[in-house]
Amino acid sequence: MTEPSTDATAFRGVMPALVTPMRSDGEINWDALLDQTEWVLTHGVHGVVPCGTTGESATLSADEQRAVIERVVQIVGGRVPVVAGAGGNDTRRVAELAAAAAEAGADGILSVTPYYNRPSIEGLVEHYRAVAEAADRPVILYNVPSRTGRDMTPDEVFRIAEAVPGVVGIKEASGKIDRFSTLLAERPSDFLVFSGDDELAFPAMAMGAEGVISVVANEAPGPMSDMADGLREGRLDDARAIHLRLLAVMRANFVTTNPVPVKTALQLMGRAPAFFRLPLTPLQVGDPALVTLRTALEEAGLIETVTLASR
Structure with missing residues (x-):
């Protein structure tokens, strides 16, 4: 296989793992997608990731995924890299999604571990080989065992990277801080490590991780970008202060299934109504999860007065 072209x-x-804004009828809200993408860009993010789990990729058709990626690429206009989600548990379909993402202009591919199938390491190697060959773009593995039922160990990650030249890194979302220690201590020099947990982004980057593929950067793109820049520039105290300020929001984003809280937060911030496709449903007024989310946003200074937008 040839080396990837990007x-x-x-x-x-x-x-940011971009949300996919929707209308009340469940169709994609293209104006809100433009607004959200442009908003995070103007607040200093270093890349964007459309059509990941936070983007509700599981309920987007292949045509919708390509259209979202294509539109985000157009909005970004080369200002930062676009790493597009292309995941699933059917290798043939995932390879087709990856190829379509590349054709739509994505600079890289984020591909989650096949869920439910729980493949062997041999299956993982061949799965990611098919994805990388189809896309001809750098592929970032995505390990999130709480959602997939399959935890890739560091040994397995490095075996995949060695066998598949197109695999360049991992989004690690096991929730284990010691996992980052192992990945960073044992990785090849050119292998990229990203936190998939906002709460662990600060310690992971302090240890040498390249960055974070972030949910909270939808709500606080400026502070999160400042935190990463502070760590890179050696301003540890500044970065730590931002981390601690946003910690409650990071946790509230997972008080119920992602992306329900983050899209609700964006509604509370006046950015876009929180609409979803089934089986996800909106938080209701009086739900304790909504109270937790609202309080976290207020304490972080992301909202002042809360008025739910009419549904």
Whole structure:
């Protein structure tokens, strides 16, 4: 296989896992997608990731995924890298999604571990080989065992990277801080490590991780970008203060299934109504999860007065 055509060294810092705004009828809200993408860009993010789990990729058709990626690429206009989600548990379909993402202009591919199938390491190697060959773009593995039922160990991660030249890094979301220690201590020099947990982004980057593929950067793109820049520039106290300020929001974003809280937060911030496709449903007024989310946003200074937008 040939080496991928895109240089992955530009992948770094804070890359929001973009939400996919929707209308009340469940169709994609293209105006809100433009607004949200432009908003995070103007607040200094270092890349964007459309059509990941936070983007509700599981309920987007293949045509919708390509259209979202294509639109985000157009909005970004080369200002930062676009790493597009292309995941699933059917290798043939995932390879097709990856190829379509590349054709739509994505600079890289984020591909989650096949869920439910729980493949062997041999299956993982061949799965990611198919994805990398189809895309001809750098592929970032995505390990999130709480959602997939399959935890890739560091040994397995490095075996995949050695066997598949197109695999350049990992988004690690096991929730284990010691996992970052192992990945960073044992990785090849050109292998990229990103936190997939906002709460662990600060310690992971302090240890040398390249960045975070972030949920909270939808709500606080400026502070998260400042945190990453502070760590890179050696301003540890500044970065730590931002981390601690946003910690409650990071946790509230997972008080119920992602992306329900983050899209609700954006509604509370006056950015876009929180609409979803089934089986996800909106938080209701009086729900304790909504109270937790609202309080966290207020304490972080992201909202002042809360008025739920009419549904």
